[in-house]
Structures are given as structure tokens and as C-alpha cells.
Amino acid sequence: MFERIKHMLIKEFIQIFRDSKMKGIIFVMPILQVLIFGYAVTLDVKHIATAVYDLDNSMVSRELIARFENSGYFDITNRTDDPRQGRELVDRGEASAFIQINKGFGGALRAGRTAHVQLIVDGSDSNTAGVVLDYSAKIVSQFSRGVLIDRFTRINGAFLTPGRIELETRTWFNENLESRNFYVPGVIAIVVMLITLMLTSMAVVREKEIGTIEQIMVTPISSLEFILGKTLPFALIGFADVIMVTLVGVFWFGVPIRGSLLLLLFSTALYLLNTLGIGLLISTLSRTQQQAMMSAFFFYFPAVLLSGFMFPIANMPQVVQWLTYLNPLRYFLIVIRGIFLKGVGPDVLWPQMLALAVLGVVMLWLASNRFNKTLS
Numbered sequence: 536m537f538e539r540i541k542h543m544l545i546k547e548f549i550q551i552f553r554d555s556k557m558k559g560i561i562f563v564m565p566i567l568q569v570l571i572f573g574y575a576v577t578l579d580v581k582h583i584a585t586a587v588y589d590l591d592n593s594m595v596s597r598e599l600i601a602r603f604e605n606s607g608y609f610d611i612t613n614r615t616d617d618p619r620q621g622r623e624l625v626d627r628g629e630a631s632a633f634i635q636i637n638k639g640f641g642g643a644l645r646a647g648r649t650a651h652v653q654l655i656v657d658g659s660d661s662n663t664a665g666v667v668l669d670y671s672a673k674i675v676s677q678f679s680r681g682v683l684i685d686r687f688t689r690i691n692g693a694f695l696t697p698g699r700i701e702l703e704t705r706t707w708f709n710e711n712l713e714s715r716n717f718y719v720p721g722v723i724a725i726v727v728m729l730i731t732l733m734l735t736s737m738a739v740v741r742e743k744e745i746g747t748i749e750q751i752m753v754t755p756i757s758s759l760e761f762i763l764g765k766t767l768p769f770a771l772i773g774f775a776d777v778i779m780v781t782l783v784g785v786f787w788f789g790v791p792i793r794g795s796l797l798l799l800l801f802s803t804a805l806y807l808l809n810t811l812g813i814g815l816l817i818s819t820l821s822r823t824q825q826q827a828m829m830s831a832f833f834f835y836f837p838a839v840l841l842s843g844f845m846f847p848i849a850n851m852p853q854v855v856q857w858l859t860y861l862n863p864l865r866y867f868l869i870v871i872r873g874i875f876l877k878g879v880g881p882d883v884l885w886p887q888m889l890a891l892a893v894l895g896v897v898m899l900w901l902a903s904n905r906f907n908k909t910l911s
Contacts (some may be wrong), residue, residue, distance in 0.1 A: 536809045548768055562732075565776045566728045566783055572722040573788050578643050579714050580666040586613040586621040586630040593641030595682075599652070602678050603634065605696045608670050622655065632667055640745025642775045644682055694772045716791070719784045720875040727803070728810050729835060731773045736831040738765045739906065762903050766811045772897045773807045774800065784875075793878030802870045805888055808895025809863035815902035830856055866890045 552558060585603065589596050603609040613630060615621050620814035624630040633655040643650040654671050658664040710715045779800070784790045793800075813834065821827035840846070841855065848856055859865050866887040873879045881888065 560774070561730060565730060565780050569719065569722050569780050569783050570787070573715060573719050573784070580663050580670075581608055583609045583632055583667055583670075584612045584614060585609045585634060585837050586609055586624045588615050588618050588621050588633070588635045590616075590638045591636050591640040593834045595641040595644055596636045599636070599675070599678055600634065602674050603671075606670065606674055614690050625655055625657050625731060628657070630669070642765065704872045713829055715788055716876060717872070718739050718844075719788055719790045720871045721842075721868050722778045722805070723777060723784065723866060724842075724871055725839055725844065726728050727773050727776055727806070728838065728864060730776055731769050731807060731810040731816075732814045732835060733828065734769045734772065734829050735766065735811050736817040736821070736827040737824045738769070739815065739818035740824055740827045743822070744824060762815065762899070762906065766815065766899075768815075769811055770804075770807050773810070774803060777803050778883075779839070790875060792875050795875030795880065798880060798884075799871070799874050802867065802874070802884070802888060803892070805891035805895055806867040806870075809891060809898055812898025813863075813897055814903060816898060819902060819905040841865070842868055844868060860890075861894070863891055 587600055589600060600611065604611050609632065613621070613624055615624075618635055621630070621633040621635065625633050635653040635655070637651070637653075640650045640652070652675065654668070656664045656667050656671075700780055706712060777800075781792070785792055814831065817830045817834070821830055841848075841851075841859045841862050844860070844864070848859050848865070851859070869887045870884050870891075873884050877883075
């Protein structure tokens with residue numbers, strides 16, 4: 536048995552590495568994807584192009600605008616005397632925000648009345664617009680509190696300040712709130728799924744197309760040995776990709792890895808049971824390599840969207856949330872982020888690891904059963 540599997544492994548590795556382009560897909564593409572995603576996939580919003588219409592032009596209004604500019608988030612790119620021009624800048628996409636301060640702003644503050652500031656935000660990107668509104672609210676709130684303290688001090692005495700509540704915060708696991716630390720481990724899971732799924736989905740159907748499946752059928756190799764011989768090379772490639780991409784994430788992007796590396800490799804093995812099993816199932820159901828590739832993509836994109844990588848699962852409709860329980864990527868994202876950022880162990884991650892094991896065994900059983908029917 537082991538001798539037959541050994542020869543299958545040698546055959547598969549020769550077939551994989553015979554094409555120089557395939558080497559680039561297996562080893563170069565994952566690193567390039569992590570580098571691209573590591574820089575591109577981020578929710579951090581900085582350098583917001585902002586137009587300003589300051590009709591009041593008082594010391595107070597200029598100070599408020601300076602607060603926006605000095606925050607590090609807003610770049611004052613245009614100052615206009617016509618509010619219509621500011622709105623046109625937002626319409627054309629040359630400004631993401633437009634601040635309008637009408638005449639009488641400073642006088643209203645000096646008189647103790649409420650002074651109004653209008654902020655127009657480009658809401659075509661709802662996430663960016665929400666972040667811009669949050670930044671703006673904090674800047675205006677801090678500025679307003681300073682005005683109140685200054686007014687209270689002038690009325691009640693130089694050394695009297697109103698009592699206030701000060702919130703002291705501390706962020707665990709991602710101290711600087713860098714979205715890169717959250718997304719790079721997820722990219723590792725997505726890249727491994729893409730590579731192993733694409734390679735495995737064409738494993739059996741390639742034998743059908745080139746006519747070697749009949750030769751395999753007349754050999755003494757069993758279906759289990761054939762499945763192992765087809766999946767083990769791709770499993771080893773998956774482990775190699777995980778190690779390479781992890782090194783890039785840790786040493787290039789500075790993503791912390793606080794958990795056990797052995798646990799990461801063991802969880803990867805459970806995850807590969809699923810991706811390899813799904814790929815083999817697609818391969819046994821397909822008649823051509825083109826059909827297998829299209830089927831793999833049709834599975835891959837919904838799996839990414841329903842994994843929680845980009846969109847929180849809790850925000851999805853209830854029926855869609857139930858569907859995510861059949862998605863192995865959902866569980867592996869929790870595991871890999873827990874190992875990287877939180878440093879947790881099996882005592883916390885065992886439900887996700889158990890789900891990966893159950894789904895993986897079911898997928899491999901379905902693929903093996905389907906392969907037996909194909910041979911018969």
C-alpha cells in the first residue's frame with residue numbers, strides 16, 4: 536500500500552512541477568497576494584480630502600478648522616467662498632467632506648448660544664463615510680468641551696473647572712487598532728483555500744481528459760490509495776504556503792503571532808481536509824478542467840463572502856447565518872486570528888477545530904464515494 540502511494544506521490548509531484556508556470560502559481564502567487572492584500576485591504580481612513588467654506592472667518596472658526604487639519608485625518612484641499620462650489624467638489628469626487636461655517640458662528644459661542652457647523656460627506660462609500668462622521672463628531676465634541684470649560688472658568692474664576700467624566704480605554708490584542716493585523720491572518724486562510732482548491736479540483740478530471748484514468752483503473756491501486764496519492768502532494772503544498780505566507784505576515788508586516796505554531800499547523804491540517812475534500816468532490820463531478828475551474832470559483836467567492844472576512848456574520852440575514860455553518864473558512868478564520876492575535880489554545884478554539892474535523896471527514900467521504908461511483 537505504502538509503495539503504491541509513494542509512486543502516486545512521485546507521479547503527482549512530477550506532473551505539478553513539470554510546468555514552470557505552475558511553480559510560480561504555487562509559491563510566488565501566495566506571497567504576492569499577501570503583499571497586495573496586506574497593503575490594500577484596510578479599513579483605516581486617513582488623508583480625507585476636505586473642502587471648507589468659512590463665511591464667519593473668526594478666530595474661533597479658524598481654530599475649529601485647524602483642529603480638523605491637525606488631527607492627521609483631514610487634509611484641507613480647498614477653501615471656497617461659494618457653498619455651491621464646495622458641493623460640486625464633493626459631487627466630482629475631488630473632496631470627500633465639505634465643512635460649512637456660516638456667519639455668526641463665533642458670536643453665537645461668545646453669547647453662550649448653540650453654534651451650528653454643517654458637514655457634508657460623500658456617502659457613496661458607506662464605511663468611509665461612517666468613519667469620517669465619527670472622526671468629525673469627536674473633533675467637534677472636544678472643541679465644544681474646551682469652549683464650555685473656557686466659558687465656565689471666565690464666569691466662576693480662574694481655578695474652577697466643571698466636573699466631568701473621563702473615560703480611560705485600553706485595547707487588547709490589537710493595541711494600535713491596525714486593520715492589517717486583523718486582515719493578514721485572514722488572507723493566509725483565503726490564499727491557502729484558493730491554491731489547494733484550484734489544484735485539487737483539476738486532479739481527477741485531468742486524468743479523465745488525458746485518458747490515464749483507465750490505466751489507473753486496471754492497476755491494483757485502491758480508491759483510498761488513489762485519493763491519498765492525489766491529496767497528499769497538495770496538502771504538503773498547502774503547508775508550505777502557510778509557512779511562507781506566515782513568515783511574510785510576521786516579518787514583513789509585523790503581525791504578531793502570540794499562539795502556538797504547532798497548533799497553527801494542526802489547525803491547518805484540519806482546514807486542508809476541507810479544502811482538499813471539496814476540491815476532489817468538484818473534480819469527480821466535473822467532466823473537463825475548464826468546468827472544474829469554474830465550479831471551484833463558484834464555490835470560492837461565496838465562501839469568502841460568507842466567512843466573516845469582510846462582513847460581520849452577525850449582520851447577515853438569519854438564513855444566511857445558518858449557511859455559514861457549512862463554510863470551513865468561517866471556522867479557520869476564528870482559529871487563525873485567535874492564534875495570531877490572542878494567543879489562545881485548544882481550550883478556547885476546540886469548537887471550531889471540531890467543526891473543521893467533522894466537515895473535513897464528511898467532504899473526503901463524499902469525494903471518495905463519488906470517485907467510487909465514477910470508477911464503476
